[in-house]
Amino acid sequence: xxxxxxxxxxxxxxxxxxxxxxxxxxxxxxxxxxxxxxxxxxxxxxxxxxxxxxxxxxxxxxxxxxxxxxxxxxxxxxxxxxxxxxxxxxxxxxxxxxxxxxxxxxxxxxxxxxxxxxxxxxxxxxxxxxxxxxxxxxxxxxxxxxxxxxxxxxxxxxxxxxxxxxxxxxxxxxxxxxxxxxxxxxxxxxxxxxxxxxxxxxxxxxxxxxxxxxxxxxxxxxxxxxxxxxxxxxxxxxxxxxxxxxxxxxxxxxxxxxxxxxxxxxxxxxxxxxxxxxxxxxxxxxxxxxxxxxxxxxxxxxxxxxxxxxxxxxxxxxxxxxxxxxxxxxxxxxx
Numbered sequence: 185x186x187x188x189x190x191x192x193x194x195x196x197x198x199x200x201x202x203x204x205x206x207x208x209x210x211x212x213x214x215x216x217x218x219x220x221x222x223x224x225x226x227x228x229x230x231x232x233x234x235x236x237x238x239x240x241x242x243x244x245x246x247x248x249x250x251x252x253x254x255x256x257x258x259x260x261x262x263x264x265x266x267x268x269x270x271x272x273x274x275x276x277x278x279x280x281x282x283x284x285x286x287x288x289x290x291x292x293x294x295x296x297x298x299x300x301x302x303x304x305x306x307x308x309x310x311x312x313x314x315x316x317x318x319x320x321x322x323x324x325x326x327x328x329x330x331x332x333x334x335x336x337x338x339x340x341x342x343x344x345x346x347x348x349x350x351x352x353x354x355x356x357x358x359x360x361x362x363x364x365x366x367x368x369x370x371x372x373x374x375x376x377x378x379x380x381x382x383x384x385x386x387x388x389x390x391x392x393x394x395x396x397x398x399x400x401x402x403x404x405x406x407x408x409x410x411x412x413x414x415x416x417x418x419x420x421x422x423x424x425x426x427x428x429x430x431x432x433x434x435x436x437x438x439x440x441x442x443x444x445x446x447x448x449x450x451x452x453x454x455x456x457x458x459x460x461x462x463x464x465x466x467x468x469x470x471x472x473x474x475x476x477x478x479x480x481x482x483x484x485x486x487x488x489x490x491x492x493x494x495x496x497x498x499x500x501x502x503x504x505x506x507x508x509x510x511x512x513x514x515x516x517x518x519x
Contacts, residue, residue, distance in 0.1 A: 258285035258286075259285075259286075259287065259290070261282070261285065262282060262285050262286040262287075262290055263290060265278065265282060266278075266286070266290065266293070266294040266297070278294075327391065327392070327395050328366070328395050328398075328399055333365070333366075333392070334365035334366060334368065334392070335365075335427050335428075335430065335431065336427075342368065343372065344506075345426055345427060345462060346368075346369055346372045346426065347372075347376075348462070348503075348506055348512060349424055349426045349460050349462050349512065350369075350372075350373065350376075350424065350460075352458070352460070352514065353373075353421075353422050353424075355377035355378075355379060355381075356377075356379075356382065357382070357421040357422060357457065358382040358383070358384075358420035358421045358422065359373065359381060359382065359383045359384070359420055359421070359422045359423075359424060360384050360386070360414070360418055360419075360420035360422070360423045360424070360451075360454055360455070361383065361384065361385040361386065361424055361425075361426075362386060362411045362423060362424065362425040362428060362447065362450075362451060363386075363387055363411065363425055363426075363427075363428020363429070364385025364386060364387045364393075364396070364406060364428075365385075365387055365389070365392045365396070365428075366392050366393075366395050366396035366399060366400075367383075367385040367393075367396035367397075367399075367400055367404050367406045368396075369383070369385065369424070369426065370383045370385065370400060370403075370404050370405075371400060374403070380403045382420075383404070383405060384405045384406070384407070384418060384420065385404070385405070385406045385407070386406075386407050386408075386409050386411050386414055386418075387406070387408065387409075387411075387428075388408065388409065388410050388411075388433070389408070390408045393406050393407070393408040394408075411447070411450065412446075412447075412450060414450070414454060416453075416454070418454060419454050419455070419456065420454065420455060420456070421455065421456050421457040422455055422457055422458060422459070422460065423451035423452075423454050423455040423458075423459040423460075424459070424460045424461075425447060425451065425459075425460070425461045425462070426460075426461075426462045427462050427510075429443065429444055429447060429461065429463055429478055430462075430463065430464045430477060430478055430510075431476050431477060431478055432476055432477075432478050440478045440479060440480050441480050441481070441484055441485070441488075443478065444461070444463060444478070444480050444485060445485070445488050447461075448461060448485075448488075448489065448515070449492075452493060452515065452517065455517055456517060457516065457517060458499075458514060458515055458516040458517055459514070459515050459517075460512065460513070460514050460515075461512070461513050462510060462511075462512050463478075463480055463482075463485065463510065463511060463512075463513065464477055464478060464479045464480070464509060464510055465479065465480070465481075465482050465504065465507075465508070465509055465510055465511045466479055466480060466481040466482070467482070467504070467508050467509070468508060468509040468510075469508065469509070472509065482502055482504055482511045482513075485502075485513055486500065486502045486513060489513060489515050493515050493517075495518050497518060499515065499516040499517075499518060500513070500514070500515050500516075501513070501514050502514075
């Protein structure tokens with residue numbers, strides 16, 4: 185647009201006429217050509233400086249005096265106004281007088297330009313096209329890396345829960361992981377102990393199992409199976425269930441306490457040293473609860489474990505110090 189204005193204003197016949205009129209009125213002031221040259225230059229510099237900002241600020245250099253405006257032809261005025269509207273939304277309005285002064289070709293050109301979204305509109309569309317959260321299902325690595333897929337808010341929370349649940353497990357002791365997801369606990373034990381763990385994970389979620397086998401191969405043992413169907417051949421030193429009983433997946437009519445105690449019993453038949461469960465607590469604040477949460481009363485679970493597995497040796501413990509919403513129960517099997 186600036187080049188077109190410059191070309192228009194430097195056309196020799198128009199220039200001579202404008203220069204003569206301005207010279208007659210104000211012989212000591214700059215010529216009309218010089219004024220417009222300065223304005224065009226200033227505007228070019230302003231646009232160049234605005235490349236890194238959202239819009240071109242208003243500038244005093246864009247002002248056209250009454251004398252300069254009167255010296256221009258109606259076509260020049262209409263063309264400048266139409267083209268200036270591309271950069272300033274306030275200039276999109278055209279008065280009846282200005283519209284009548286435009287040729288049919290200029291009117292058609294102006295109407296067509298009005299249908300073309302400007303740079304700002306294009307930027308807005310680009311922003312809307314970008315997802316707010318790139319860490320979602322559209323990310324091909326989401327199922328492989330996201331803590332949210334296996335029930336945690338973030339990686340720190342996941343690692344903290346693993347640390348809490350395995351604090352009694354020594355390097356080299358075998359672990360059977362109920363509801364293992366991708367088998368991330370295997371990698372945690374490997375990094376913590378500096379050796380490949382004696383670990384097996386079981387989960388009914390086949391996509392997570394397949395992802396874990398791909399991610400941690402060849403040093404991981406995972407199986408897609410209902411943990412109620414785990415056989416005695418998989419007996420291990422420790423059985424752990426870290427958060428896999430915090431959400432209901434089975435769709436059965438059993439109450440939450442029954443699901444927890446049945447799983448606890450299954451784990452105790454398959455461990456030689458002890459079992460650890462991390463569960464949601466009935467002390468969880470109501471405002472953070474969700475309908476699908478599996479929530480149990482810590483005292484009822486503790487009472488069940490004490491009556492069935494307690495040996496008057498302090499082998500059943502409950503720890504609710506980590507969170508109001510979750511607790512850990514540990515049951516040691518006496519040798």
